[in-house]
Amino acid sequence: MVNSLLIGLIVLGVLVLWVILIFNSLVRLRYKVKNAWSQIDVQLKRRYDLIPNLIETVKGYMKHEREVLTEITNARANLVSGSLKDRAKASNQITDALKSVFAVAENYPKLQASENFKMLQEELAGTENKISYSRQYYNDIVMNYNTKIHVFPSNMAAGIMGFKEEEFFKTEEKEKEPVKVKF
C-alpha cells in the first residue's frame, strides 16, 4: 500500500518535472524568436534611415531617373508598420528598388567616384547582408520552435499550455539572389 503510494508520487513528481522542463525550454525558444525578430527590425530600421541619405546624394546626379527614386520612397513608407507579411513584402520591394538605383548609378561616373556615394553603397550593401542573415537566423529559430511544438512528446505539453506556431519570414523567389553591388 505504502509502496504503491510512493511509486505513484514518484511518477507524478517526474511528470511534473518533465512538464516544467518542456515549459521552460519553450519559453526560452519563444524569447529567442522574439529576439531574432528584433534583430531583423534593427537592420530594417538601419536601412530605412540610410535611404534618405542615398536619395539626397543621388538626386543631384540622376536627373532622368526620377521614377527609380520615387519607387524607393514609396516602398520605404510601407516598411514602418503593418503585419509581418506586409513588412516582409515592403522590405523585398526596397531590396529590388535599391538594386535598380545601383544599376542606374553605373551610368554616372561622377556619382560613382563620390566618397559619400561609395560609403553609402558599402553601408547599404552591408545592411542588406545583415538583413538576410538576420532573416536566416530568425527562420532557423522559428523552425526549432515550431518543430518543438509539433514533435511528440513535447507537443502535448505545448498544446495544453497554449504555445502557438510562429510565422516564417518569407522571401520572394526572384529575391533569392544577393544584391549585386560593384566595388
Added chain:
Amino acid sequence: MAEMFSEVNRNKWNSFFLISIFIVIITFIGLGLGNFWGNIYAGAILAAIFAFFYTLIVFNTGDKMILSMSGAKEAKKQDYPHLYHSVEGLAIAAGIPMPKIYVIEDSALNAFATGKNPEKASITVTTGLLNKLNRQELEGVIAHEMSHIKNYDIRFMMLTAVLVGITVLLSDFFLRSLLYGKGNSNDRGNVNAIFIIVGLVLAILAPIIVELIKLAISRKREYMADASGAILTRYPEGLASALEKIKSDPDPLVDHANKATAHLFISNPFSRKNMSKLWSTHPPIDERIKRLRAM
C-alpha cells in the same frame, strides 16, 4: 542544433579537464622542486596555488596574451567597413554577440578567433586576407571563425595555446634543477623517491601530452568549423575558394605566429609543404576544399 550543443559541452568539459591536468602536473613539479629545496610539502602547495591563480589569469586574459603575441591591433569601423559588416552579419546569423575585430599588418593570408566565451571573443584577420579575398571568400573565412566561437572551440584552443608554453618552460626548469641541484633526498624515505619519479615522468611527458592533445583535436575541429561555417553563409564555395587562394599564396605568417599559437589559425602559419600528416596541426587544405565542394 543538438549536435552543436554537445560540441559546446565537449569543449567546456575538455577545457576543465585541461586545467585540472595542468594544475596536477604543476603540483607534481612543485613537489619535485620542493624536495631539492628542503620542504616537499611547501613546494607542492606553493605550486598548486601558483597553478590555480595562473590558470585563473590565463582563463580571463589568455586572449589578450595571444593577441599581443600575434601583433594584432584592434580594427576601427571607419578603416575596415566591409570587414566590420561581414563580422556583424555573421554574428547575427550565428546568433551570438558581435565579437571584437583585430587586424594583423601582414601580407600573408590568415585568420584566427580567440576568447573565453562568445561574449568575450575576438576575430583577427591579416591585412593580406582583406586585400586578396573578395566579399564571399572573406565571409566564408569569417563564418569559419564564427563557428569556432559558437562552439567554444576558442576557449579550449586559447587554453592549450597558453598552457602549453608555460608547461614546457616549467618542466624544463624542473629537469634542470634535478640534474644540477643538490638534493637531500637520502634522509627521506621511499615515498619521496616515488614522488620524484612520478614528477620526473610527468615533467617529461607533460609537453608531449599537451602537444598530442593539440594535434588530435585541432584537425577535426577545422573540418567541423568549415562545415558549420558553410551552414552560416549557405555558400560553401566562398570558403572553398578562399582556401584555394590561401593554398596558392606562398607567403607564410612566421613573424606573427609561433608553435604555441599555430593551431589557432585557419591555415597553418608555417610552411605548407614537407609536413607529415600525423604531425600537422591542420588538415590538408586540399581535403578541406574537396569536402566543402561536396556539400
